[in-house]
Amino acid sequence: MAKTKKEETKVDENKEVEDEKDNASIKIQKELEEKNDQLLRLAAEYDNFRKRSQREKESIYSDVKANVLGDLLPVIDNFERALDGSGDELESFRKGVDMIFNQLVETMKKHGVESFGEVGDEFDPNFHSAVMHIESEDLGENVIAQVFSKGYKVGDKVIRPATVQVAN
Numbered sequence: 001m002a003k004t005k006k007e008e009t010k011v012d013e014n015k016e017v018e019d020e021k022d023n024a025s026i027k028i029q030k031e032l033e034e035k036n037d038q039l040l041r042l043a044a045e046y047d048n049f050r051k052r053s054q055r056e057k058e059s060i061y062s063d064v065k066a067n068v069l070g071d072l073l074p075v076i077d078n079f080e081r082a083l084d085g086s087g088d089e090l091e092s093f094r095k096g097v098d099m100i101f102n103q104l105v106e107t108m109k110k111h112g113v114e115s116f117g118e119v120g121d122e123f124d125p126n127f128h129s130a131v132m133h134i135e136s137e138d139l140g141e142n143v144i145a146q147v148f149s150k151g152y153k154v155g156d157k158v159i160r161p162a163t164v165q166v167a168n
Helices: 003-084 088-110
Strands: 115-116 129-134 145-148 151-154 157-160 162-167
Touching: 003 088, 088 115, 129 145
Parallel strands: 129 162
Antiparallel strands: 115 151, 145 162, 151 157
């Protein structure tokens, strides 16, 4: 049986439609593979960034630590000199220790460390640790009456709160 022209045209049209579907499917598959490849590259790039950032963070921490400790070494040297001193004069020893203390305070200031917690300051639980309370008519309420140990901070970060006695 011979196919009519109408039947041949319909078969050709069906074949064209299937070819177009196959081409579209191949095109979509290629796009999917490209997007998958882009995603894998992006994930690898992010992982490398994360690792590099961690290494840089550790390096910066190490460098800062070395700088601060390096600045403290002259203080240690001066303590050793004071302890090796041949004189028994208490006043000269006291003067030397006072000079070392001032050198240490200046080194701390150089690195942004500030002390706080003075008698007469208002008590702030964010900066002070009250270990004792007293009743005093001379001092106002929530005023520091005595400082047992000063507090220290760098910027807004408290390194150690001041240990104080507070008047109620």
